[in-house]
Amino acid sequence: MGVMETLTANQAKTQFGDMLLKVQRAPVQISRNGKPVAVLLSVEDYQALEAIKLRLLQEKIEQARADIAAGKLVEGDALFSSLLNGEFD
Numbered sequence: 071m072g073v074m075e076t077l078t079a080n081q082a083k084t085q086f087g088d089m090l091l092k093v094q095r096a097p098v099q100i101s102r103n104g105k106p107v108a109v110l111l112s113v114e115d116y117q118a119l120e121a122i123k124l125r126l127l128q129e130k131i132e133q134a135r136a137d138i139a140a141g142k143l144v145e146g147d148a149l150f151s152s153l154l155n156g157e158f159d
Contacts, residue, residue, distance in 0.1 A: 074099050079107070
């Protein structure tokens with residue numbers, strides 16, 4: 071994946087039409103005061119991202135069902151602790 075084009079918030083405002091054309095080719099990052107604040111995606115890219123998220127969630131649910139069927143259970147406190155620590159597997 072190449073380097074994402076970055077526009078300032080002011081450039082995004084003044085070049086809105088051009089920016090809409092650019093996002094049809096690749097996402098565009100918007101920055102304010104030199105810090106990234108948003109990424110503009112095409113509808114197709116957004117839908118693809120949502121489909122990936124849904125597929126991952128479905129895989130997690132299927133794995134949880136298999137774990138339950140196999141008797142692999144986790145205490146609620148342990149689960150929440152692992153989630154808070156960023157451990158998602």
